[in-house]
Protein backbone atom coordinates (compact mmCIF):
# COMPACT_ATOMS: atom_id res chain seq x y z
CA UNK A 71 0.00 0.00 0.00
CA UNK A 72 1.36 3.47 -0.83
CA UNK A 73 2.32 5.87 1.95
CA UNK A 74 -0.53 8.19 1.00
CA UNK A 75 -3.02 5.32 1.15
CA UNK A 76 -1.73 4.43 4.64
CA UNK A 77 -2.04 8.06 5.74
CA UNK A 78 -5.62 8.20 4.49
CA UNK A 79 -6.48 4.96 6.26
CA UNK A 80 -5.01 6.22 9.55
CA UNK A 81 -6.88 9.51 9.19
CA UNK A 82 -10.17 7.69 8.59
CA UNK A 83 -9.59 5.48 11.63
CA UNK A 84 -8.97 8.58 13.76
CA UNK A 85 -12.44 9.87 12.85
CA UNK A 86 -13.78 7.06 15.07
CA UNK A 87 -12.45 9.02 18.08
CA UNK A 88 -14.58 12.06 17.24
CA UNK A 89 -17.71 12.32 19.38
CA UNK A 90 -20.86 14.39 18.91
CA UNK A 91 -20.56 17.96 20.20
CA UNK A 92 -16.76 17.86 20.38
CA UNK A 93 -14.34 20.66 19.68
CA UNK A 94 -11.56 18.80 17.91
CA UNK A 95 -7.90 19.79 18.09
CA UNK A 96 -6.43 19.55 14.61
CA UNK A 97 -2.75 19.22 13.67
CA UNK A 98 -0.94 20.03 10.44
CA UNK A 99 0.43 18.15 7.44
CA UNK A 100 -0.50 15.83 4.61
CA UNK A 101 -1.87 13.10 6.91
CA UNK A 102 -3.99 15.59 8.83
CA UNK A 103 -5.26 16.97 5.50
CA UNK A 104 -6.99 13.60 4.98
CA UNK A 105 -8.41 13.84 8.51
CA UNK A 106 -9.81 17.31 7.85
CA UNK A 107 -11.45 16.09 4.64
CA UNK A 108 -13.08 13.30 6.65
CA UNK A 109 -14.12 15.68 9.42
CA UNK A 110 -15.95 17.78 6.83
CA UNK A 111 -18.49 15.00 6.40
CA UNK A 112 -19.16 15.14 10.18
CA UNK A 113 -19.17 18.92 10.51
CA UNK A 114 -22.79 19.15 11.68
CA UNK A 115 -22.02 16.79 14.55
CA UNK A 116 -19.07 18.74 16.00
CA UNK A 117 -18.96 22.17 17.62
CA UNK A 118 -15.81 23.25 15.80
CA UNK A 119 -12.06 22.84 15.74
CA UNK A 120 -8.94 24.36 17.25
CA UNK A 121 -6.26 24.58 14.59
CA UNK A 122 -2.47 24.29 14.88
CA UNK A 123 -1.60 26.30 11.75
CA UNK A 124 -2.79 28.81 9.21
CA UNK A 125 -2.67 25.99 6.63
CA UNK A 126 -5.06 23.75 8.58
CA UNK A 127 -7.26 26.75 9.43
CA UNK A 128 -7.69 27.50 5.72
CA UNK A 129 -8.60 23.89 4.96
CA UNK A 130 -11.03 23.65 7.90
CA UNK A 131 -12.74 26.90 6.94
CA UNK A 132 -12.95 25.87 3.29
CA UNK A 133 -15.11 22.98 4.50
CA UNK A 134 -17.27 25.30 6.63
CA UNK A 135 -15.84 24.03 9.94
CA UNK A 136 -15.66 26.78 12.54
CA UNK A 137 -12.16 27.43 13.89
CA UNK A 138 -12.19 28.42 17.55
CA UNK A 139 -9.69 30.16 19.83
CA UNK A 140 -8.09 27.78 22.33
CA UNK A 141 -8.24 30.47 25.03
CA UNK A 142 -12.00 30.67 24.64
CA UNK A 143 -12.72 26.95 24.71
CA UNK A 144 -10.33 25.62 27.37
CA UNK A 145 -9.12 22.01 27.54
CA UNK A 146 -9.99 19.75 24.62
CA UNK A 147 -10.98 16.10 24.70
CA UNK A 148 -9.21 15.15 21.50
CA UNK A 149 -6.22 16.23 19.43
CA UNK A 150 -5.39 14.50 16.13
CA UNK A 151 -2.04 15.11 14.43
CA UNK A 152 0.65 13.47 12.34
CA UNK A 153 4.35 13.05 13.08
CA UNK A 154 7.70 12.73 11.33
CA UNK A 155 8.99 9.91 13.54
CA UNK A 156 7.48 7.73 16.25
CA UNK A 157 9.33 5.39 18.63
CA UNK A 158 7.85 2.27 20.31
CA UNK A 159 6.72 4.38 23.29
CA UNK A 160 4.71 6.85 21.18
CA UNK A 161 7.35 9.55 21.61
CA UNK A 162 7.57 11.69 18.53
CA UNK A 163 9.55 14.06 16.38
CA UNK A 164 7.26 16.66 14.88
CA UNK A 165 7.63 19.99 13.10
CA UNK A 166 8.53 18.98 9.56
CA UNK A 167 5.78 21.40 8.57
CA UNK A 168 7.08 24.08 10.98
CA UNK A 169 3.89 24.07 13.07
CA UNK A 170 5.47 22.45 16.14
CA UNK A 171 4.80 25.17 18.72
CA UNK A 172 1.05 25.43 18.19
CA UNK A 173 0.95 21.64 17.84
CA UNK A 174 2.64 21.19 21.20
CA UNK A 175 0.33 23.72 22.84
CA UNK A 176 -2.79 21.93 21.61
CA UNK A 177 -1.38 18.49 22.46
CA UNK A 178 -0.73 19.73 25.99
CA UNK A 179 -4.23 21.19 26.23
CA UNK A 180 -5.88 17.92 25.19
CA UNK A 181 -6.93 14.90 27.23
CA UNK A 182 -6.15 12.56 24.37
CA UNK A 183 -3.57 12.89 21.59
CA UNK A 184 -4.17 10.51 18.69
CA UNK A 185 -1.24 10.45 16.27
CA UNK A 186 -1.75 9.28 12.68
CA UNK A 187 1.20 8.02 10.63
CA UNK A 188 2.25 5.67 7.88
CA UNK A 189 4.50 2.73 8.72
CA UNK A 190 7.70 4.36 7.38
CA UNK A 191 7.66 6.78 10.31
CA UNK A 192 8.10 4.07 12.94
CA UNK A 193 11.64 3.93 14.37
CA UNK A 194 13.38 2.14 17.25
CA UNK A 195 15.23 5.32 18.28
CA UNK A 196 14.29 8.91 17.48
CA UNK A 197 16.78 11.07 15.60
CA UNK A 198 17.18 9.98 11.99
CA UNK A 199 14.70 12.74 11.13
CA UNK A 200 16.29 16.13 11.98
CA UNK A 201 14.76 17.61 15.15
CA UNK A 202 13.11 20.98 14.39
CA UNK A 203 13.62 23.73 16.95
CA UNK A 204 11.62 26.96 16.70
CA UNK A 205 13.74 29.97 17.71
CA UNK A 206 13.20 33.68 18.15
CA UNK A 207 15.12 35.13 15.15
CA UNK A 208 17.65 37.19 17.16
CA UNK A 209 18.66 34.08 19.13
CA UNK A 210 19.39 31.87 16.11
CA UNK A 211 23.18 31.74 16.44
CA UNK A 212 23.10 31.64 20.25
CA UNK A 213 20.76 28.63 20.14
CA UNK A 214 22.81 26.99 17.36
CA UNK A 215 25.95 27.19 19.51
CA UNK A 216 24.13 25.75 22.53
CA UNK A 217 22.83 22.88 20.39
CA UNK A 218 26.33 22.16 19.05
CA UNK A 219 27.46 21.78 22.68
CA UNK A 220 24.78 19.11 23.00
CA UNK A 221 26.40 17.30 20.02
CA UNK A 222 23.71 18.21 17.49
CA UNK A 223 24.31 19.79 14.08
CA UNK A 224 21.82 22.64 13.67
CA UNK A 225 20.96 23.82 10.16
CA UNK A 226 18.86 26.94 9.66
CA UNK A 227 15.74 26.24 7.54
CA UNK A 228 16.41 29.41 5.59
CA UNK A 229 13.42 31.21 4.12
CA UNK A 230 10.91 29.56 6.46
CA UNK A 231 9.05 31.79 8.91
CA UNK A 232 6.65 30.08 11.30
CA UNK A 233 3.06 31.19 11.89
CA UNK A 234 4.43 32.81 15.07
CA UNK A 235 7.02 34.89 13.15
CA UNK A 236 9.98 32.75 14.24
CA UNK A 237 12.68 30.66 12.53
CA UNK A 238 13.47 26.95 12.50
CA UNK A 239 16.77 25.17 13.17
CA UNK A 240 16.80 21.51 12.08
CA UNK A 241 19.17 19.47 14.20
CA UNK A 242 20.88 16.65 12.33
CA UNK A 243 22.89 13.61 13.41
CA UNK A 244 21.59 13.34 16.93
CA UNK A 245 21.85 10.07 18.79
CA UNK A 246 18.94 10.62 21.16
CA UNK A 247 19.40 8.32 24.15
CA UNK A 248 17.03 10.23 26.44
CA UNK A 249 14.28 12.04 24.48
CA UNK A 250 12.56 13.40 27.62
CA UNK A 251 15.83 14.78 29.03
CA UNK A 252 16.87 16.31 25.71
CA UNK A 253 13.45 17.92 25.24
CA UNK A 254 13.80 19.58 28.65
CA UNK A 255 17.37 20.75 27.93
CA UNK A 256 16.39 22.28 24.60
CA UNK A 257 13.41 24.07 26.05
CA UNK A 258 15.68 25.74 28.63
CA UNK A 259 17.93 27.46 26.07
CA UNK A 260 17.02 31.17 25.95
CA UNK A 261 15.51 31.94 22.56
CA UNK A 262 14.04 28.48 22.01
CA UNK A 263 10.28 28.73 21.65
CA UNK A 264 9.84 24.99 21.58
CA UNK A 265 11.46 21.89 20.12
CA UNK A 266 9.95 19.17 17.95
CA UNK A 267 10.57 16.40 20.46
CA UNK A 268 7.19 15.33 21.83
CA UNK A 269 8.52 12.98 24.48
CA UNK A 270 7.34 14.18 27.90
CA UNK A 271 3.85 14.33 26.37
CA UNK A 272 3.82 11.88 23.48
CA UNK A 273 0.76 10.40 21.83
CA UNK A 274 -1.82 8.42 23.77
CA UNK A 275 -2.60 6.32 20.72
CA UNK A 276 -0.73 5.98 17.45
CA UNK A 277 -2.67 4.84 14.40
CA UNK A 278 -0.51 3.20 11.75
CA UNK A 279 -2.64 2.47 8.71
CA UNK A 280 -5.72 0.99 10.39
CA UNK A 281 -3.88 -0.41 13.44
CA UNK A 282 -4.27 1.41 16.77
CA UNK A 283 -1.27 1.16 19.09
CA UNK A 284 -1.90 2.26 22.69
CA UNK A 285 0.69 3.92 24.90
CA UNK A 286 3.51 1.71 26.21
CA UNK A 287 5.91 3.07 28.83
CA UNK A 288 9.67 2.44 28.61
CA UNK A 289 10.84 -0.20 31.14
Ligand SMILES: O=C(CO)[C@H](O)[C@H](O)COP(=O)(O)O
Pocket residue numbers: 097098099100101102151152153154163164165166167168169170173
Ligand atom coordinates in the same frame (compact mmCIF):
# COMPACT_ATOMS: atom_id res chain seq x y z
O1 LIG B 1 4.64 18.00 12.64
C1 LIG B 1 4.07 18.24 11.61
C2 LIG B 1 3.92 19.60 11.07
O2 LIG B 1 4.61 20.55 11.83
C3 LIG B 1 3.47 17.11 10.82
O3 LIG B 1 2.58 16.42 11.63
C4 LIG B 1 4.56 16.19 10.37
O4 LIG B 1 5.53 16.94 9.64
C5 LIG B 1 4.02 15.07 9.49
O5 LIG B 1 3.57 15.58 8.28
P1 LIG B 1 2.95 14.67 7.15
O6 LIG B 1 1.65 14.13 7.67
O7 LIG B 1 2.78 15.60 5.99
O8 LIG B 1 3.95 13.57 6.83
